[in-house]
Amino acid sequence: MTAPKSDLPQGTLDLLILKVLAPGPLHGYAVAQRLKQISREVVQVTQGTLYPALHRLENRKFLAAEWKMSDTGREAKFYRLTRAGRTYMDREHASWERLTDAIGMILKAAAEKTS
Amino acid sequence: MSWFTWGRRPSLDERLDAELRDHVERQRADYVAHGMNEADARRQVRLELGGLDQVKEACRDVRPGRWLGEFVRDVRLGFRGLRRDRLFAASVTAILALGIGTTSTMFSVLNAVVLRPLPYARPGELARISTHLIAQDRWDGSAMANILDWREQSDAFASMTFYRRMSASVVTFAGIDAPQRAQEGLVGPEFFALLCAPTLIGRTFSREEFERGERVVVLSEGLWQERFAGSDAALGQTLRIDGRDHVVIGVMPRTFQLPTRDTRFWRPLSVLPLWPETTSVRDSDQFEVLGRLKAGIGFDEARAEMAVIAARLREAHAVNRNVDIRIIPLFDDVVGSPTRRGMWLGFAAVLCLLVIACANAGGLLSARAARRRRELAVRSALGAGRARLVRQLLAEGISLWVASSVAGVLLAYGLIRLLLAYAPRALPRMEDVGLDVAGLAVAFLGGLVVVIACGTFPAFTAAKAAAVGSRDQSSLPRGRLQDLLVTGQIAGALVLLVGALLFAQSFIHAQREDPGYLAENLLIADLELPSDHYPDRAAVVAFFREARNRIGRLPGVVAVGGITDFFIRRNADQWVTIEGRTARREDGAPRLAIEGVTPGYFHAAGIELLDGRDFDERDYASGAPGVFIVSETLARRFWRGERSVGKRLVGGTSPPENGRWSTVVGVVKDMRREGLDVAPILGAFVPAFPRGMDMTIRTSMGGDNLIPAVRREIRAIDASLPIPHVVRADDHLSEKLGGRRFEMQALSLFAAIALLLSAAGLYALLAYQVALRRREIGIRSALGADRQAIMTMILGKGVGLTTVGTAVGVVGAASANRVTQSLLYETPALHAPSYAAVAGFVLFVGVVAAWLPALRATRISPMTALRED
Secondary structure: OOOOOOOOOOOHHHHHHHHHHOOOOEEHHHHHHHHHHHOOOOOOOOHHHHHHHHHHHHHOOOEEEEEEEOOOOOEEEEEEEOHHHHHHHHHHHHHHHHHHHHHHHHHHHHHHHHO | OOHHHHHHOOOHHHHHHHHHHHHHHHHHHHHHHOOOOHHHHHHHHHHHHOOHHHHHHHHHHOOOOHHHHHHHHHHHHHHHHHHHOHHHHHHHHHHHHHHHHHHHHHHHHHHHHHHOOOOOOOHHHEEEEEEEEOOOOEEEOEOHHHHHHHHHHOOOEEEEEEEEOHHHOEEEEEOOOOEEEEEEEEEOOOHHHHHOOOOOEEOOOOHHHHHHOOOEEEEEHHHHHHHHOOOHHHOOOEEEEOOEEEEEEEEEOOOOOOOOOOEEEEEEHHHOOOHHHHOOOOOOOOEEEEEEEOOOOOHHHHHHHHHHHHHHHHHHOHHHOOEEEEEEEHHHHHOOHHHHHHHHHHHHHHHHHHHHHHHHHHHHHHHHHHHOHHHHHHHHHOOOOHHHHHHHHHHHHHHHHHHHHHHHHHHHHHHHHHHHHHOOOOOOOHHHOOOOHHHHHHHHHHHHHHHHHHHHHHHHHHHHHHHHOOOOHHHOOOOHHHHHHHHHHHHHHHHHHHHHHHHHHHHHHHHHOOOOOOOOOEEEEEEEOOOOOOOOHHHHHHHHHHHHHHHHHOOOEEEEEEEOOOOOOOOOEEEEEEOOOOOOHHHOOOEEEEEEEOOOHHHHHOOOEEEEOOOOHHHHOOOOOOEEEEEHHHHHHHOOOOOOOOOEEEEOOOOOOOOOOEEEEEEEOOOOOOOOOOOOOOEEEEEOOOOEEEEEEEEOOOOHHHHHHHHHHHHHHOOOOOOOOEEEHHHHHHHHOHHHHHHHHHHHHHHHHHHHHHHHHHHHHHHHHHHHOHHHHHHHHHOOOOHHHHHHHHHHHHHHHHHHHHHHHHHHHHHOHHHHHOOOOOOOOOOHHHHHHHHHHHHHHHHHHHHHHHHHHHOOOHHHHHHHO
């Protein structure tokens, strides 16, 4: 199994995907592109991780999927954030912030001590 | 695409495919738009993608219900894998099916005969109550006056009922075209109510009908089918029994088998002319008693209470001085303890076989798993996780389970049919045996346990080894599990072999017993001359003479005689008083079977006269002085060290008032008439022409072809007589040993299979290990180990395993000796020579099984073995 090149902490990919989809529906490729753009190429998510994650979120009803005509003239699968997905995203976001704050504080405290 | 997911979600995989293709297409288009040329863009996309199939697989993995579809796929894969290795699959299936089939067969039998409660309401409350003769320490029938007192005084029983001793309840009734003899139940008024047994149709008789002594009859289902073709119209019809018409009032179902399995109909005891007098008799053994305990009362409480009552009756009535009361669960009476022990022993034997089969199959499974290390390692390298591998191996095991369970059930079905056809008649409740739910459950569960036990462990080790890496074959675990499995098989086989040998000896000992008469070429025909046609002795004598002349003239008939009851089917015990001794009945006067014999009986039956003379014409003359011929054991018991001829005794419990003693004129050999493995009874014979008689017909050879002629001749004299049963004495004896023969054959078969399996197991293990150790052995021989050393190494391993297995088996077999002993006839359960012989034989088989792989090991050439890797 191919691993993501950057070390995305466990569970963060889900949160990122939900954030990317928050403004409006996108298809898989667009999600990948947007992730790359936002993170300025730091986070590169391969298809081997992206699509299983999308499908998993869909199965958990955080995303809804719909096949729609796209700009290319073919049908593409568009993912949309559901209500449950939004709640989940907010919760995850909050807990992520708490976690990073805590870690940041610990690191800061540690740095002050050593210096 | 698996058919399973396809069936539920037709387009899931297509959709997935489309989605990913869309992604790839957009990416490529992007690259082209950024100035890459078409070919490079394609390459770049493919590189980023890694593997389309892996991505797809990862997506499928997150689908809900995924595991079920995967499981089905694994099982199918398992089946496919097995199809590639047919010999392996067939062996494992056959071995497991053998274990499962025999186990579920034996369990079905055990369940029907021993485990299932009696088919009556609240069967745990039912008790059999009988008289215990204290001086003789013997169980006996009871006297009606005592029974009525018991019932009156006891508080522990909700109700009590009685029936006439079965040995006295054979009666003639009108068959379809000729009179027949049958076992009947002559029962008390509460008999059916106590057992809470519903009728099939109609009703049973009421207390009022019993009091009035009405001639009514309840039929068994069998007789009802036979006589009335199972029609409701049977109710109200009449059946002629013992010369009187009886009204049919009901039919009992087949499952109702009291007092015996062979009971064909039931009548109120009060139809007997002597019934009213019987109720005041205290010294008789005519009746048997059943009781139903009150709810919540245990057997011990009932025993304590009845002991007090028995003591009271001993005080009150002198004839009861020797009488105590015995109470046992009715179940123990129906299913005797030898039967139960035999059944459990049989089940233990089958379990032993099952364990051997499992160990054998387990050995094959783990050897295969080890052989497939490489394949598993490759799959692991290709991305299959360890759990996935274990699952696959398990799936394969489950395929084997399904196959062998199905085969095992088929085998059990066949075995049960075979058993019903050939099982000895003596086994109770055999007719209820069928492959039941419990038996099937045992089969399936047994198989599952086997697969989990034998399949999982190798799967785990194999998966672990695969994860470690396959090429490294030298670091294989030395297969301690496989060693254990083989040792276990040998131990089990040894136990079964010892059992088979002991039971075979026991059977041979029983069969070699001297019956005391010449059982070959001897026909026994039962006759019952009804008193209305043959009112006096003269009529009986005339009939016997006529029959003897007619039958004696048949070609092939050598001599004809007659005796009251050749096979001692009825109870003929009588009290006797010996001249000069004063033992009173209540203190345990001697009881012996006194039977009347016709002129020529001893000659016809081929019984050797040891002392004195045979009866002659004078003894049969009316008014002649009484004479006895006694059996050897009786003579020895009564007149130890003295010559018994000339001694005097008389029937009854007191010396004759008129001083007419009977004199012993001869001594004959003991006879084993109940069966060769039943000790001869104390027998005495008097000259008589019994109304009920077994004719003994000596023929010059065989005699089967004479049976119809004998029947014809008897019916030619008097067509109103029931058709006699005619049997060969040797057939009868052989049938009586049927149980022992059956045990011996079954055990021998199991033992043979077990030995074969364990020898094959040992061979396979060593052959496999030799194959695995080719390189090591090659190196050894390259380093100078000679053939002898290599041979010793492999052979030593085989002999070592066999020795350990043998030792464990000997201990196991010996520890079961108490149970075994009770089932053996004249054979010690710890018969050292048998143990030694079996141990020696098993060791020999072990050496033979180890020989071939050892020989193959010596042929390994160092060069080829080293070059292979």
